[in-house]
Amino acid sequence: MSLIGLAVGPASATSSHHPSGHQSHQQPSHHHPEPKTVPVRLLSINDFHGNLEAPTGSSGRITDETGTQVDAGGAAYLATHLKQMRNKNSVVVAAGDLIGASPLISAAYHDEPTVALLDKLGLATSAVGNHEFDEGIDELNRIMKGGCHPVDGCSPAGTWKGSSFDYLAANVLKEKNDDYALAPYYVKKINGVKVGFIGLVTQTTPTIVTAAGIKGLKFTEEVAAANKVSRLLARQGVKAQVVLMHEGDQVAPNQSPDACPNTPGAGTRIAQGLDAQVDLVISGHSHQAYICKTKDPAGRDRYFTQGSSFGRVITQIDFQVDKKTDDIVRSSVVADNHVVTRTVTPDPEITAFVQTWKDRVSVVANKPIGSITADIGRGSTNGGESALGDLIADAQLEATKEGGNAEIALMNPGGVRADLTFAQSGSEGNGVVTYGEAFTVQPFNNLMQAVTLTGAQLDALLEQQWTAAATRVLQPSATLTYTADLTQAFGSRVSGIKVNGVPVTDTQQIRVAANNFLVGGGDGFSVFTQGTDLWSGPLDIDALVTYMGAHSPIAPPVTNRLTVIQ
Ligand SMILES: [Zn+2]
Numbered sequence: 001m002s003l004i005g006l007a008v009g010p011a012s013a014t015s016s017h018h019p020s021g022h023q024s025h026q027q028p029s030h031h032h033p034e035p036k037t038v039p040v041r042l043l044s045i046n047d048f049h050g051n052l053e054a055p056t057g058s059s060g061r062i063t064d065e066t067g068t069q070v071d072a073g074g075a076a077y078l079a080t081h082l083k084q085m086r087n088k089n090s091v092v093v094a095a096g097d098l099i100g101a102s103p104l105i106s107a108a109y110h111d112e113p114t115v116a117l118l119d120k121l122g123l124a125t126s127a128v129g130n131h132e133f134d135e136g137i138d139e140l141n142r143i144m145k146g147g148c149h150p151v152d153g154c155s156p157a158g159t160w161k162g163s164s165f166d167y168l169a170a171n172v173l174k175e176k177n178d179d180y181a182l183a184p185y186y187v188k189k190i191n192g193v194k195v196g197f198i199g200l201v202t203q204t205t206p207t208i209v210t211a212a213g214i215k216g217l218k219f220t221e222e223v224a225a226a227n228k229v230s231r232l233l234a235r236q237g238v239k240a241q242v243v244l245m246h247e248g249d250q251v252a253p254n255q256s257p258d259a260c261p262n263t264p265g266a267g268t269r270i271a272q273g274l275d276a277q278v279d280l281v282i283s284g285h286s287h288q289a290y291i292c293k294t295k296d297p298a299g300r301d302r303y304f305t306q307g308s309s310f311g312r313v314i315t316q317i318d319f320q321v322d323k324k325t326d327d328i329v330r331s332s333v334v335a336d337n338h339v340v341t342r343t344v345t346p347d348p349e350i351t352a353f354v355q356t357w358k359d360r361v362s363v364v365a366n367k368p369i370g371s372i373t374a375d376i377g378r379g380s381t382n383g384g385e386s387a388l389g390d391l392i393a394d395a396q397l398e399a400t401k402e403g404g405n406a407e408i409a410l411m412n413p414g415g416v417r418a419d420l421t422f423a424q425s426g427s428e429g430n431g432v433v434t435y436g437e438a439f440t441v442q443p444f445n446n447l448m449q450a451v452t453l454t455g456a457q458l459d460a461l462l463e464q465q466w467t468a469a470a471t472r473v474l475q476p477s478a479t480l481t482y483t484a485d486l487t488q489a490f491g492s493r494v495s496g497i498k499v500n501g502v503p504v505t506d507t508q509q510i511r512v513a514a515n516n517f518l519v520g521g522g523d524g525f526s527v528f529t530q531g532t533d534l535w536s537g538p539l540d541i542d543a544l545v546t547y548m549g550a551h552s553p554i555a556p557p558v559t560n561r562l563t564v565i566q
Contacts, residue, residue: 037320037329038191039089042242043082044317046095046284047309049131050102050114051075052354054342055310057418062289062312063254064339072312072339075117075354076346082121083347085316085338089191092122095284095306096129096167096201096246099143101417104439105354105361109155110135113357115143115163120350125186127199127244128167129284133213134444137181140167156360168199168244171225173218181217184229187238193321195328196238198229198278200245202266202285210446211520222247222266223273230275239327241278245270248286248306257289257313257337268294271304278302279328280317289313291335303335314338365436370548372431376556378416378441383484383564384465384473388441389416390557395547396448396513396540397477404450404535406513407499410461411475412523415515415540417443433548442541446515451531455497456506461527462494472523476561477513485565496563515540 054060054074062072082092098118099111106114118126132140139149146162148154170184186197200222206214226243233241249267251259262268271281276298287309296302307313320332378388389411397409418440422431453461462482465473467490476482482497497504504510514528516536521529538546548554 036324037322037332038193039318039320040190040193040195040240041085041087041090042280042282042315042317043085043090043092044094044282044305044307044315045078045311045313046246046282046307047097047129047287048094048099048114048118048311049097049309050099050106050111051310052105052113052117052357053103055312059310060312062308062339063256065256065258067254067256069254070339071342073310074340074342074346075311076350077342077344078311078314078340079121079347079350080344081314081338081340084344085314091124091188091190091195093124093197093242093244093282094118094126095244095282096127097131097284098126098129100129100131100134101443103443104365104436105357107439107443107445108361108364109357110139110149110152111143112155112157112160116157117350117353119164120353123165124188125165125197125199125244126167127246127284128169128172128182128201129246130202130205130209132167133205133209133217136213136215137217168197169201170198170229171200171203171220171222173220175216175218178218185233187233193240193323193326194238195240195242195321196233198226198233198241198243200226200243200247200270202247204266207524208522210517210522212516222270226270226278227275230277234277237326239277239325240321242280242282243274243278244282246284248283248288249290250286251288251290257308257339258291260290260292262288262290262292267304267306271302273297276300279319279330280333281305282315282317289337291315291337300330302330303333305335305337307337312340314340365434365439367435368432369435369438369545370433370552370554372420372422372433373553373555375419375422376554377419378413379419380413380473382559383486383562383566384413384471385475385559385562386413386416387556387559388420389413389475390478390559390561391554392416392442392544393475393477394557395544396515397479398547398550399543400448400450400513400535400537404448404513404537405511406450407511408480409477409513410480410518411514412518413472413475414523415442415444415446415517416475417441431553435545438544438548439541442544444515444517444540446517446540448513448537448540448543449516449519450511450513450535450537451519451528452509452533453512453527453531454506455504455508455510457527457530458504458510458512459494459497459506461525462497463491464525464527466490466493467524470524473562474518474525478557478561481561481563483563483565487565
């Protein structure tokens with residue numbers, strides 16, 4: 001019997017509340033009564049996105065419980081904090097997007113370094129995230145089961161051994177036979193009690209992952225899918241149930257990581273809809289930190305949490321499992337978001353591990369690819385148009401002219417992931433742009449494609465930039481100009497479309513370049529899927545690298561392609 005169990009088990013408190021009901025369960029024991037409950041501690045992360053090195057800029061800061069902005073994140077710090085928080089009752093879990101959209105140090109090796117790290121941190125299981133599908137289900141299976149990459153071969157670390165944890169999804173099915181594409185649940189025995197983990201990923205995954213990544217898969221409604229598995233687990237006697245879901249809500253900027261107030265969205269909908277048998281909902285995807293309580297369908301409080309992103313927060317959840325009912329004592333659940341500060345000593349083993357990969361990737365990362373004359377930012381300066389977005393669109397057009405016959409290019413703003421900064425901290429000198437920096441801007445390894453749209457379709461596509469749900473202004477190449485009147489109703493805002501200065505007619509055929517995410521209808525740009533004569537070209541990162549090599553030094557493009565009336 002564990003001393004910890006005796007120390008923190010609320011056996012006496014419970015029996016004092018229900019003196020008669022619970023006394024009878026008490027075993028007449030030799031020295032002391034068996035505790036009726038056993039403690040369990042969950043330590044959870046989400047949306048790590050391969051951040052082996054401490055993330056920089058706003059990605060590496062977070063508001064702590066006192067309202068102060070502090071530096072946070074980085075694998076070696078995460079390891080130290082986890083070590084301090086771990087006990088013999090603990091299990092490390094995650095809520096998806098651990099890999100994908102990663103920095104070069106991880107992405108250059110298909111995220112094997114990150115998965116190796118997560119194994120070192122003792123991750124037991126994780127919900128699958130949308131980004132785990134970035135390279136398709138076959139690649140995800142390789143990541144779990146091992147083997148070298150079919151195209152790029154083995155990493156410098158040798159043959160990939162696979163992960164010791166499995167990704168879970170109760171709502172991802174194979175299209176051909178409705179079988180689960182991944183394990184729907186995982187049961188872990190902790191301290192003699194069984195805790196079941198059910199995985200979920202946002203059902204919107206097909207609209208936010210490239211079409212090739214989710215080929216052959218079906219993403220079903222989350223609540224129904226999880227409840228089906230919950231009932232199955234209950235029948236098997238697994239009553240302590242935790243849902244790990246890669247879906248979440250938004251909170252106000254700079255609120256405490258332990259606060260709740262959120263904008264109820266898909267996360268709250270699922271958190272409230274899950275069967276009452278589910279005791280906890282650990283979420284992800286929106287990169288927010290919150291500790292919320294919602295009601296389950298039986299009217300009991302149920303925690304709904306998320307731990308920011310990039311390893312900046314660990315969510316610690318402590319609870320008791322009743323040994324008689326095998327269920328979580330709901331009133332015993334305590335959840336806390338713990339900021340992964342950098343004021344602790346970084347874990348030496350993980351520091352060395354990260355340094356090894358840093359050295360391996362440095363040859364690639366530090367290679368200069370061009371130069372800039374000033375900062376080129378992704379911040380919108382003209383109704384949604386940004387200098388860096390313009391530059392990327394120009395690079396994409398140049399990469400798709402030959403072969404793809406592209407006349408214009410359009411880039412989704414969400415795919416421009418960082419600024420290019422003039423001042424350098426490294427040795428390469430001011431204005432120099434390295435491959436590593438360019439990769440940070442374009443980390444998705446999307447393919448450039450081109451399709452034919454009519455003038456009318458291009459108009460309809462541009463109208464899709466403004467909807468009641470969102471504004472997403474596509475970054476245009478210099479060859480496309482138009483006027484957007486934001487005072488007009490959705491669907492009638494775009495006019496004066498010109499390609500190379502010539503007004504576009506409705507029936508004119510235009511070759512439009514974009515990455516495969518957009519061409520597949522991503523971000524709600526469904527008109528792209530009406531395109532014909534699909535052509536596929538180079539990777540988006542290669543388009544940017546080639547363009548910078550050919551045109552440096554590059555001045556920030558003037559953001560005047562879009563004329564905005566507001
Ligand atoms: Zn996500």
